[in-house]
Amino acid sequence: xxxxxxxxxxxxxxxxxxxxxxSLRHKDEICSGCNKKIRDEGDDRETGIEDVExxxxxxxxxxxxxxxxxLASVGxxxxxxxxxxxxxxxxxxxxxxxxxxxxxxxxLIVWSKRAGKYEYSVTTANFLVxxxxxxxxxxxxxxxxKKEGVTEDNRLSTTLDEVIVYPIPAAxxxxxxxxQYYIFAYVDAPGYQILKNLNIISTGVLYRIILKKRxxxxxxxxxxxxxxxxxxxxxxxxxxxxxxxxxxxWVMAIVMALLSGxxxxxxxxxxxxxxxxxxxxQNFWLYIFGMGFNAIAILVQDFDAVMKKGFLxxxxxxxxxxxFNHALSGIAVSMVMKYxxxxxxxxxxxxxxxxxAVVSVYLFGFHLSLAFFLGTTVVSVAxxxxxxxKMQR
Amino acid sequence: xxxxxxxxxxxxxxxxxxxxxxSLRHKDEICSGCNKKIRDEGDDRETGIEDVExxxxxxxxxxxxxxxxxLASVGxxxxxxxxxxxxxxxxxxxxxxxxxxxxxxxxLIVWSKRAGKYEYSVTTANFLVxxxxxxxxxxxxxxxxKKEGVTEDNRLSTTLDEVIVYPIPAAxxxxxxxxQYYIFAYVDAPGYQILKNLNIISTGVLYRIILKKRxxxxxxxxxxxxxxxxxxxxxxxxxxxxxxxxxxxWVMAIVMALLSGxxxxxxxxxxxxxxxxxxxxQNFWLYIFGMGFNAIAILVQDFDAVMKKGFLxxxxxxxxxxxFNHALSGIAVSMVMKYxxxxxxxxxxxxxxxxxAVVSVYLFGFHLSLAFFLGTTVVSVAxxxxxxxKMQR
Numbered sequence: 001x002x003x004x005x006x007x008x009x010x011x012x013x014x015x016x017x018x019x020x021x022x023s024l025r026h027k028d029e030i031c032s033g034c035n036k037k038i039r040d041e042g043d044d045r046e047t048g049i050e051d052v053e054x055x056x057x058x059x060x061x062x063x064x065x066x067x068x069x070x071l072a073s074v075g076x077x078x079x080x081x082x083x084x085x086x087x088x089x090x091x092x093x094x095x096x097x098x099x100x101x102x103x104x105x106x107x108l109i110v111w112s113k114r115a116g117k118y119e120y121s122v123t124t125a126n127f128l129v130x131x132x133x134x135x136x137x138x139x140x141x142x143x144x145x146k147k148e149g150v151t152e153d154n155r156l157s158t159t160l161d162e163v164i165v166y167p168i169p170a171a172x173x174x175x176x177x178x179x180q181y182y183i184f185a186y187v188d189a190p191g192y193q194i195l196k197n198l199n200i201i202s203t204g205v206l207y208r209i210i211l212k213k214r215x216x217x218x219x220x221x222x223x224x225x226x227x228x229x230x231x232x233x234x235x236x237x238x239x240x241x242x243x244x245x246x247x248x249x250w251v252m253a254i255v256m257a258l259l260s261g262x263x264x265x266x267x268x269x270x271x272x273x274x275x276x277x278x279x280x281x282q283n284f285w286l287y288i289f290g291m292g293f294n295a296i297a298i299l300v301q302d303f304d305a306v307m308k309k310g311f312l313x314x315x316x317x318x319x320x321x322x323x324f325n326h327a328l329s330g331i332a333v334s335m336v337m338k339y340x341x342x343x344x345x346x347x348x349x350x351x352x353x354x355x356x357a358v359v360s361v362y363l364f365g366f367h368l369s370l371a372f373f374l375g376t377t378v379v380s381v382a383x384x385x386x387x388x389x390k391m392q393r
Numbered sequence: 394x395x396x397x398x399x400x401x402x403x404x405x406x407x408x409x410x411x412x413x414x415x416s417l418r419h420k421d422e423i424c425s426g427c428n429k430k431i432r433d434e435g436d437d438r439e440t441g442i443e444d445v446e447x448x449x450x451x452x453x454x455x456x457x458x459x460x461x462x463x464l465a466s467v468g469x470x471x472x473x474x475x476x477x478x479x480x481x482x483x484x485x486x487x488x489x490x491x492x493x494x495x496x497x498x499x500x501l502i503v504w505s506k507r508a509g510k511y512e513y514s515v516t517t518a519n520f521l522v523x524x525x526x527x528x529x530x531x532x533x534x535x536x537x538x539k540k541e542g543v544t545e546d547n548r549l550s551t552t553l554d555e556v557i558v559y560p561i562p563a564a565x566x567x568x569x570x571x572x573q574y575y576i577f578a579y580v581d582a583p584g585y586q587i588l589k590n591l592n593i594i595s596t597g598v599l600y601r602i603i604l605k606k607r608x609x610x611x612x613x614x615x616x617x618x619x620x621x622x623x624x625x626x627x628x629x630x631x632x633x634x635x636x637x638x639x640x641x642x643w644v645m646a647i648v649m650a651l652l653s654g655x656x657x658x659x660x661x662x663x664x665x666x667x668x669x670x671x672x673x674x675q676n677f678w679l680y681i682f683g684m685g686f687n688a689i690a691i692l693v694q695d696f697d698a699v700m701k702k703g704f705l706x707x708x709x710x711x712x713x714x715x716x717f718n719h720a721l722s723g724i725a726v727s728m729v730m731k732y733x734x735x736x737x738x739x740x741x742x743x744x745x746x747x748x749x750a751v752v753s754v755y756l757f758g759f760h761l762s763l764a765f766f767l768g769t770t771v772v773s774v775a776x777x778x779x780x781x782x783k784m785q786r
Contacts, residue, residue: 194763218778218781221774221778221781224770224774225618225771225774228767228771228774231763231767232625232767232768232771235628235764235767239762239763239764240762240763240764242763243761243762243763369632369633369636370587370628370632370633370635370636371625371628371632371764374621374624374625374628375625377617377621378621378622378771381614381617381621385611385614385778388610388611388614
């Protein structure tokens with residue numbers, strides 16, 4: 001008999017048990033967390049669309065006649081196809097937004113570094129990013145309430161049952177950020193940039209394990225290529241030092257990759273669990289805990305400096321720009337989690353990384369290395385394979 | 394109307410026109426060289442086997458019933474399946490032999506470099522390699538004649554019609570080797586090693602164009618990855634200099650890649666054209682022209698030195714070992730052309746390159762770079778994708 005990995009109250013599968021969706025659940029799926037049967041209405045709805053899509057893809061391979069019956073039997077309607085199209089459009093828009101925002105985020109960092117040292121406190125900036133995200137979510141909600149009125153899906157008030165898992169991603173990121181200080185005892189900063197690519201693999205593995213979503217073999221190959229390609233693109237003459245990383249450094253890097261991947265996948269699970277719940281409400285609750293954890297970080301790390309020099313000491317117009325950019329990127333990540341998934345997010349941020357390098361050539365006169373071209377080639381092929389691999393699922 | 398690219402007597406398609414195989418040819422294939430209809434008995438036989446194979450692969454995707462009829466209709470018999478198995482075994486053995494021989498070849502080069510400078514003349518060594526290959530082919534033939542008697546397929550005597558294209562690969566390699574001296578005016582030696590990876594792409598493209606064999610989209614992706622992976626594995630701190638290669642250097646590198654790719658693909662075409670002809674006879678005629686062209690190279694480049702110091706001046710036991718290794722590798726290449734193809738050859742020599750690096754760690758205390766690990770990862774995924782891509786053809 002399999003043991004229970006997490007307590008019932010923490011496990012995502014138990015959330016909607018009182019919303020009467022039990023009858024809609026798949027009978028054969030067992031939660032890997034608390035060992036209960038899982039899948040709720042939202043998952044079913046999604047799976048339904050995916051089934052139709054994959055059958056449509058298979059119809060190219062199979063002959064038409066038999067398939068048409070099967071398509072009819074899963075109840076394909078015009079509404080379904082319209083909904084799938086709208087979903088695809090939304091997915092593309094949020095992914096594009098995330099790519100552009102992440103890319104400009106990296107450019108702002110280079111810009112601010114060129115302008116001089118960081119003189120502001122990073123913890124206060126992080127706190128302001130979370131606050132801004134909260135504010136934006138509230139403004140968006142207010143507009144929706146005005147237009148549609150307050151419904152069960154867009155009301156801000158929540159239940160303990162719904163809200164109890166929202167602090168978890170913020171807490172995971174906090175632990176990861178604390179570990180970050182210690183890993184520099186074993187790896188230098190460029191080495192850490194390279195090890196961070198382990199995030200890609202950990203996200204893929206946890207996406208498979210926790211969200212139970214399948215990737216085809218070709219898509220797994222693409223994911224390995226994405227990791228290798230991103231790392232190759234970042235290679236420079238000092239990169240080989242990362243191979244001398246001591247064992248503890250590797251362990252920490254892997255733990256951090258797992259924490260980061262888990263936080264991402266768990267956020268997706270939280271957001272996807274209630275598909276009809278308004279994204280701005282979900283964001284509000286995610287970010288309010290983010291504010292809380294960052295307030296703790298200020299108290300622990302920067303309390304004296306903030307008391308002495310003030311909260312906004314060292315802020316420049318570029319710092320403000322960076323805060324706005326980070327806030328918008330964060331919201332874009334949430335949107336991608338809601339309307340696409342972690343895999344799309346990973347591809348999007350990888351492309352952003354390459355885009356940043358290309359833009360930096362024009363902005364800062366950077367030189368692109370041969371390794372960058374090779375890495376970009378591999379990442380491009382990975383993106384093609386990820387989409388070609390869909391056919392095989 | 395399409396123009397004729399090569400004269401009739403040079404084009405491979407016209408060879409067997411007097412052997413009465415006209416009736417067996419595909420009516421819809423037009424030679425891209427001389428514009429005639431092509432494909433002879435051998436191609437048909439091969440295509441037959443491949444059709445059964447690909448249909449069997451598709452049968453996994455399609456449902457069984459319809460397919461069984463189709464399989465029956467292409468005349469699948471036990472003999473076919475037995476022949477396919479034997480062919481697969483032979484293909485694996487020659488590929489493995491090529492990989493090991495190519496890898497040890499590179500190790501011998503490193504070893505001989507470590508032992509001191511090349512003191513022997515490279516042209517005389519090349520001549521001896523060709524001579525040794527000729528001798529080995531003759532010995533193998535003698536054994537076959539003893540066992541099976543002289544038949545039309547294993548007789549050494551030939552017709553002008555058969556033999557006229559045999560000098561072409563040797564001539565192409567000669568031109569390529571001559572160009573090699575000039576390219577070093579634009580690129581340094583490590584840069585040239587990197588540009589040589591263009592051979593992989595040129596081989597793939599020419600394989601498609603000249604031999605008219607198809608690769609699936611996934612297999613093309615794999616081929617691009619193989620090129621990127623091999624180049625990545627060879628990256629070092631000076632690699633970026635290759636990006637400063639002047640335009641003439643790029644043109645020469647591309648021309649050399651095309652010459653090398655064309656020589657490889659043309660050799661395959663020559664060998665595959667007469668599938669029933671004994672490989673040792675085909676090798677004998679290939680190598681005898683190799684001897685001839687290398688004799689010319691001695692006369693042009695090293696005549697004085699050979700006259701003054703003697704033919705075997707500066708030869709050491711390791712030189713003799715290298716000559717034997719080159720000869721066996723050359724024969725392995727021919728075997729791969731006969732029983733597999735240029736694509737297999739390219740994958741095999743790429744794996745050999747990686748194998749050499751790993752063995753060098755133990756033999757010469759080489760350090761493997763992060764780039765090497767990344768390149769190896771990409772090449773491994775490429776190999777997987779090449780085989781996974783077969784399913785889609």
